[in-house]
Amino acid sequence: MEIFKYMEKYDYEQLLFCQDEQSGLKAIIAIHDTTLGPALGGTRMWTYDSEDAAIEDALRLARGMTYKNAAAGLNLGGGKTVIIGDPRKDKNEAMFRAFGRFIQGLNGRYITAEDVGTTVADMDIIYEETDYVTGISPAFGSSGNPSPVTAYGVYRGMKAAAKEAFGSDSLEGKVIAVQGVGNVAYNLCRHLYEEGAQLIVTDINKEAVQRVAEEFGAKAVDPSEIYRVDCDIFAPCALGGIINDETIPQLKAKVIAGAANNQLREPKHGDKIHEMGIVYAPDYVINAGGVINVADELYGYNRERAMKKVEQIYNNIEKVFEIAKRDHIPTYVAADRLAEERIETMRKSRSQFLQNGQHILSRRHTR
Numbered sequence: 532m533e534i535f536k537y538m539e540k541y542d543y544e545q546l547l548f549c550q551d552e553q554s555g556l557k558a559i560i561a562i563h564d565t566t567l568g569p570a571l572g573g574t575r576m577w578t579y580d581s582e583d584a585a586i587e588d589a590l591r592l593a594r595g596m597t598y599k600n601a602a603a604g605l606n607l608g609g610g611k612t613v614i615i616g617d618p619r620k621d622k623n624e625a626m627f628r629a630f631g632r633f634i635q636g637l638n639g640r641y642i643t644a645e646d647v648g649t650t651v652a653d654m655d656i657i658y659e660e661t662d663y664v665t666g667i668s669p670a671f672g673s674s675g676n677p678s679p680v681t682a683y684g685v686y687r688g689m690k691a692a693a694k695e696a697f698g699s700d701s702l703e704g705k706v707i708a709v710q711g712v713g714n715v716a717y718n719l720c721r722h723l724y725e726e727g728a729q730l731i732v733t734d735i736n737k738e739a740v741q742r743v744a745e746e747f748g749a750k751a752v753d754p755s756e757i758y759r760v761d762c763d764i765f766a767p768c769a770l771g772g773i774i775n776d777e778t779i780p781q782l783k784a785k786v787i788a789g790a791a792n793n794q795l796r797e798p799k800h801g802d803k804i805h806e807m808g809i810v811y812a813p814d815y816v817i818n819a820g821g822v823i824n825v826a827d828e829l830y831g832y833n834r835e836r837a838m839k840k841v842e843q844i845y846n847n848i849e850k851v852f853e854i855a856k857r858d859h860i861p862t863y864v865a866a867d868r869l870a871e872e873r874i875e876t877m878r879k880s881r882s883q884f885l886q887n888g889q890h891i892l893s894r895r896h897t898r
């Protein structure tokens with residue numbers, strides 16, 4: 532992989548490799564853009580096939596966080612970490628302590644939180660070494676596990692998408708196919724069930740499927756069948772890249788609205804579903820609830836204030852649909868436009884008067 536070429540293409544600021552032999556830590560921190568503020572994004576722990584695959588994932592996810600944070604109206608930039616390893620076997624306390632010290636060395640340019648493969652307990656260990664970590668235990672006055680809040684945001688965004696597609700935001704009686712019923716989707720299913728939706732679910736983890744079948748009356752199907760089931764809404768809540776050449780022809784849903792990051796395998800797949808008239812709620816706009824919640828810790832966590840912001844995901848999705856209609860573009864492009872416009876506006880206003888973080892005229896007063 533030609534790293535600088537890739538970084539130049541998407542204008543990344545910084546890429547760091549962190550190694551600690553004793554604990555086995557191999558972490559890659561990618562900072563994409565800090566125009567709006569420090570880069571906030573979770574730490575993913577995963578067994579990558581190669582170092583290149585890990586670097587690419589860190590870079591791609593970091594850029595996604597820039598857009599997610601900007602579109603959510605947060606004063607935060609985008610970054611992400613990947614730790615190479617198996618989260619079920621390779622974790623240890625020393626690893627997260629060492630990682631915390633690396634984060635501390637960045638002096639606030641990057642703030643971390645949970646992502647796939649990491650937990651509140653891991654964040655609590657990182658907190659022993661640095662304040663630049665969120666999603667730590669409620670016992671510390673913090674917000675804890677972000678997944679239920681992400682789920683609530685997805686639920687709100689799904690209602691906005693239903694309104695666009697069906698003329699009403701009620702999900703009562705709607706058939707909703709959910710791919711993956713892990714941390715986020717279990718909670719999403721609860722909201723959908725409580726509103727009277729009919730659920731069709733799948734997961735490679737049979738116990739997870741059984742739980743939602745028992746608790747929410749969901750019908751279970753095989754993982755390969757989920758794309759072609761008869762449904763009103765398809766909610767991808769497992770993996771990225773699942774909207775692609777193979778799956779699009781199978782889809783019967785009128786709406787795609789789910790929690791997974793990077794749902795479109797390539798931009799052309801966003802164009803294709805747009806041409807088919809499918810209402811797509813862009814992933815990083817609808818799944819921002821978790822980051823909105825953990826970001827509130829930076830002000831001293833207040834759940835009521837955080838949840839008010841999460842409610843706004845409904846309006847953010849509506850805003851994306853408005854831009855798409857106004858500019859005659861697919862919704863995934865409209866979401867990018869929303870985020871980029873905010874970053875550009877703030878870049879201009881920020882750069883006009885500041886030098887070394889101070890107003891250019893402030894030196895007058897210190898002479």
Ligand SMILES: NC(=O)c1ccc[n+]([C@@H]2O[C@H](COP(=O)([O-])OP(=O)(O)OC[C@H]3O[C@@H](n4cnc5c(N)ncnc54)[C@H](O)[C@@H]3O)[C@@H](O)[C@H]2O)c1
Pocket residue numbers: 647677678679681710711712713714715716733734735736739754768769770771790791792818819821822
């Ligand atoms: N947790 C959050 O707050 C949050 C925030 C934003 C985005 N996301 C994204 O949402 C998605 C789900 O996150 P999560 O925290 O619930 O993760 P999770 O690991 O708890 O759940 C994912 C589920 O998907 C299942 N799965 C994996 N491959 C599958 C396949 N091929 N077919 C069917 N099921 C499969 C897994 O068994 C698991 O149960 C991820 O893409 C994540 O990046 C999560």
Ligand SMILES: CC(C)C[C@H](N)C(=O)O
Pocket residue numbers: 571572573599643644645646647666677792818819821822825
């Ligand atoms: C900061 C975290 C809560 C971020 C979350 N893993 C996401 O992808 O949005």
